[in-house]
Amino acid sequence: MAVYKTAQREALLGFLRCNSDKSFTVREIEQGMKNSGSGVTVPGESTLYRLIKELVESGEVRRTVMGNSRTFVYQIVNGSDCGHHLHMKCKVCGKLCHMDEQESREIMEKIRSNDLFEVDSSTILIGKCSVCKD
Ligand SMILES: [Zn+2]
Ligand SMILES: [Zn+2]
Known part of the structure; x- marks a missing residue:
């Protein structure tokens, strides 16, 4: 249960990290995650709201009001x-993703541990x- 929730949170963060130059409504995030076909079950809207709220509170996600509407x-x-994390670039669409810092550290540690590089x-x-891998 907890693991499941973490996977959804990571999928959400992953989606936002790969679209760091854009801001989305919750509905757009839901659509975007569905279209990205990452294999993780896309959380329903209420779960997404809750996850987003947690990320806003932890300072990982910024919430703004769109124009003069009341939409967040x-x-x-x-x-x-x-400079503290690796990046992934799609050679097809050119999208640049910021990798999770812990994940980056693990990869770098692993390579460093063989003392060759x-x-x-x-x-x-x-x-x-x-999106492009198929
Ligand atoms: Zn791509
Ligand atoms: Zn970055």
Whole structure:
């Protein structure tokens, strides 16, 4: 149960990290996650609201009001600390994703542990995003 919830939270964060230049309504996030086909069950709207609320409270996501409407839009908070995590770039659509810091650290540690190579944290992994991979 808890693991399931964490997976949804990670999927949500992953989606926002790959679209860090845009802000979305909850409905747009739901649609976007469905279209990205990441394989994780997309949380329903009420779950999404709850997850988003937690992320806003923890400071990972910023909430703003769209124009002069009463609709809230959400965007991942991009610290100036892009030097602390790896990035992934899709060679098909050019999308740049910010990798989770802990995940980046684990990958870099793993490579460093063989004593042959040290990966620079500005490394960009090239590949295909979840939309383009098929
Ligand atoms: Zn970054
Ligand atoms: Zn792509």
